[in-house]
Amino acid sequence: MASRIEDYGMIGDLRTAALVDAHGSIDWLCLPRFDSPACFAALLGDEEHGSWRLGPATGERCTRRRYRGDTLILETEWDTPDGSVRVSDAMPPRDGAADLVRVVEGLTGSVPMRTVMRLRFGYGRVEPWLRRRGTDLAAIAGPDAAWLDADVPLTLQDGAASADFTVAAGERVAFTLIHELSHLDRPRPPDPQRALAHTEAFWNDWIGGLRYEGEWDDAVRRSLITLKALAYEPTGGIAAAATTSLPEDLGGVRNWDYRFCWLRDAAFVLQSLLGTGFMDEAAAWRQWLLRAAAGDPAELQIMYGLDGRHWLPEHDLHWLPGYEGSAPVRVGNAASGQFQLDVWGETLDALHLARAAEIEPDESAWDLQLALLRFLERHWADPDDGLWEIRGARRHFVHSKVMAWAAFDRAVQAVERFGLSGPVERWRELRDRVHAEVCERGFDADRGTFTQFYGSKGLDAALLLLPQVGFLPWDDPRVVGTVEAVQEELTRDGFLLRYDVTADGGVDGLPGDEGVFVACTFWLVDALQGIGRGREARELFERLLGVRNDLGLLSEELDPVTGRHLGNTPQAYSHVGLVNAARHLSGAHPAEEPHAVRPARETDERE
Numbered sequence: 060m061a062s063r064i065e066d067y068g069m070i071g072d073l074r075t076a077a078l079v080d081a082h083g084s085i086d087w088l089c090l091p092r093f094d095s096p097a098c099f100a101a102l103l104g105d106e107e108h109g110s111w112r113l114g115p116a117t118g119e120r121c122t123r124r125r126y127r128g129d130t131l132i133l134e135t136e137w138d139t140p141d142g143s144v145r146v147s148d149a150m151p152p153r154d155g156a157a158d159l160v161r162v163v164e165g166l167t168g169s170v171p172m173r174t175v176m177r178l179r180f181g182y183g184r185v186e187p188w189l190r191r192r193g194t195d196l197a198a199i200a201g202p203d204a205a206w207l208d209a210d211v212p213l214t215l216q217d218g219a220a221s222a223d224f225t226v227a228a229g230e231r232v233a234f235t236l237i238h239e240l241s242h243l244d245r246p247r248p249p250d251p252q253r254a255l256a257h258t259e260a261f262w263n264d265w266i267g268g269l270r271y272e273g274e275w276d277d278a279v280r281r282s283l284i285t286l287k288a289l290a291y292e293p294t295g296g297i298a299a300a301a302t303t304s305l306p307e308d309l310g311g312v313r314n315w316d317y318r319f320c321w322l323r324d325a326a327f328v329l330q331s332l333l334g335t336g337f338m339d340e341a342a343a344w345r346q347w348l349l350r351a352a353a354g355d356p357a358e359l360q361i362m363y364g365l366d367g368r369h370w371l372p373e374h375d376l377h378w379l380p381g382y383e384g385s386a387p388v389r390v391g392n393a394a395s396g397q398f399q400l401d402v403w404g405e406t407l408d409a410l411h412l413a414r415a416a417e418i419e420p421d422e423s424a425w426d427l428q429l430a431l432l433r434f435l436e437r438h439w440a441d442p443d444d445g446l447w448e449i450r451g452a453r454r455h456f457v458h459s460k461v462m463a464w465a466a467f468d469r470a471v472q473a474v475e476r477f478g479l480s481g482p483v484e485r486w487r488e489l490r491d492r493v494h495a496e497v498c499e500r501g502f503d504a505d506r507g508t509f510t511q512f513y514g515s516k517g518l519d520a521a522l523l524l525l526p527q528v529g530f531l532p533w534d535d536p537r538v539v540g541t542v543e544a545v546q547e548e549l550t551r552d553g554f555l556l557r558y559d560v561t562a563d564g565g566v567d568g569l570p571g572d573e574g575v576f577v578a579c580t581f582w583l584v585d586a587l588q589g590i591g592r593g594r595e596a597r598e599l600f601e602r603l604l605g606v607r608n609d610l611g612l613l614s615e616e617l618d619p620v621t622g623r624h625l626g627n628t629p630q631a632y633s634h635v636g637l638v639n640a641a642r643h644l645s646g647a648h649p650a651e652e653p654h655a656v657r658p659a660r661e662t663d664e665r666e
């Protein structure tokens with residue numbers, strides 16, 4: 060059985076990522092890319108679906124673990140009656156085949172160790188043909204080949220490679236797994252120590268680009284490293300999370316594949332990267348966007364593959380039982396075919412931010428913006444599926460309309476501030492028309508709050524973003540009323556739901572319930588700060604820091620009662636929420652965030 064979601068740490072090489080639990084078991088790894096089939100899929104089944112355990116022979120949970128400094132090298136340590144031992148796990152950033160390096164180091168005494176590796180290609184379905192070559196192992200099936208280089212002799216039995224060995228203080232035993240397409244030659248295995256040193260140098264160099272002088276520095280750095288690790292380096296596309304089908308509702312059907320690039324999520328990531336000095340990633344994402352979204356603007360998708368591919372058909376992996384029985388396990392995502400109006404706004408806002416941050420101009424960026432605006436002019440008044448990707452009836456979601464407003468607003472600014480040419484009068488008129496309609500049809504004057512959609516009784520955490528995009532100022536009574544109503548109605552045990560699944564007769568069209576949404580709770584931090592309730596904002600932020608796992612990682616949702624993490628992990632949305640809230644609470648506002656959480660009135664309670 061898989062570990063708790065919060066028990067997993069992530070290592071990655073900017074093309075894919077592995078999840079390692081607190082017992083030293085790698086239960087998730089897709090090769091060669093995030094969205095490739097997994098060769099270790101025990102996360103969504105059991106060890107027979109593929110895993111690689113390396114730890115003391117007694118099999119206990121580690122005593123402690125941490126990342127080595129500001130890197131993605133995971134150090135897991137055990138204190139046992141026989142002595143202490145450390146396993147360092149890493150995936151060196153690569154330009155060729157994928158390597159996974161595991162180095163065992165004796166710290167004290169002499170510790171009996173055991174490793175068992177079951178490679179199962181094709182998401183746990185395909186048991187490869189195993190052959191031994193000296194102390195090494197070759198595993199081949201279909202398009203995949205993997206080679207395990209070990210410093211100790213391996214035993215092959217029942218489709219598993221295992222080894223029992225003892226490591227004394229000062230000794231090192233290394234294992235290296237390399238993957239390549241099966242028709243290609245075996246790549247040269249890396250030297251494990253050099254691979255660790257290279258990984259360490261890479262991350263130290265990368266984090267050296269950080270420009271952040273606010274509070275909670277450690278948490279911000281770890282979140283940014285996690286975001287960087289979710290960016291697919293060859294193309295600049297950013298994955299929403301490293302996994303598929305970790306459930307939002309344990310035992311339920313709310314299981315989705317997040318190993319794709321959502322324009323919305325990526326736009327949020329871009330904000331936090333731009334706000335902390337990482338211009339290269341922002342430029343790479345813009346180029347990815349220009350390629351992925353090229354073509355007919357009517358065909359703009361809300362998400363694409365990491366290489367920009369459009370077709371992401373959703374299907375079930377019936378042989379995997381799912382995380383704690385949460386079935387189906389899905390790959391692909393049918394939400395890719397949805398109409399989510401907000402995405403036009405987020406994309407145009409992200410391109411606007413990139414321009415304002417003086418990322419090297421690209422003429423096709425404005426051409427793309429013009430095409431997107433032409434589409435939006437014709438479709439902003441249509442009902443849509445909204446940012447929560449509901450699978451129920453389309454509605455006039457307030458957040459979607461506000462993002463249409465933001466799109467026209469940024470277009471006007473592009474002309475006014477940056478001298479670009481376009482039908483600015485028409486955009487001004489549309490901007491004002493959308494604004495008036497939202498204030499009239501999306502605001503419930505009796506309750507003093509904006510609502511989830513026109514005429515809805517339900518509320519929605521995305522309403523907290525209205526002042527952040529500049530739709531209304533923080534001190535507008537309608538904003539204050541909305542923040543208070545959302546907090547009142549959507550808070551569960553101190554954290555925020557994204558919406559109430561039972562409101563309006565079941566808005567999302569899905570059975571079951573779900574946990575509280577981590578990103579939305581960070582948005583509430585921003586909103587409380589924005590309306591001048593700074594002390595409460597800080598308290599909530601600290602509470603959120605407390606639900607990160609021991610490695611600083613956050614999944615998508617939480618069960619607020621048990622504290623268990625839910626949903627895919629680690630999730631970009633959640634880590635963006637952390638970075639942005641820390642920046643806002645610290646008063647760190649980059650010049651180009653005109654509507655960021657700069658409180659309209661001073662936070663009197665802050666002392």
Ligand SMILES: OC[C@H]1O[C@H](O[C@H]2O[C@H](CO)[C@@H](O)[C@H](O)[C@H]2O)[C@H](O)[C@@H](O)[C@@H]1O
Binds near residue numbers: 393
């Ligand atoms: O809960 C229903 C939907 O859940 C997923 O969408 C969520 O994740 C996306 C990626 O982080 C995010 O952009 C979106 O706002 C979230 O609601 C899932 O991908 C959808 O298929 C599903 O309908």
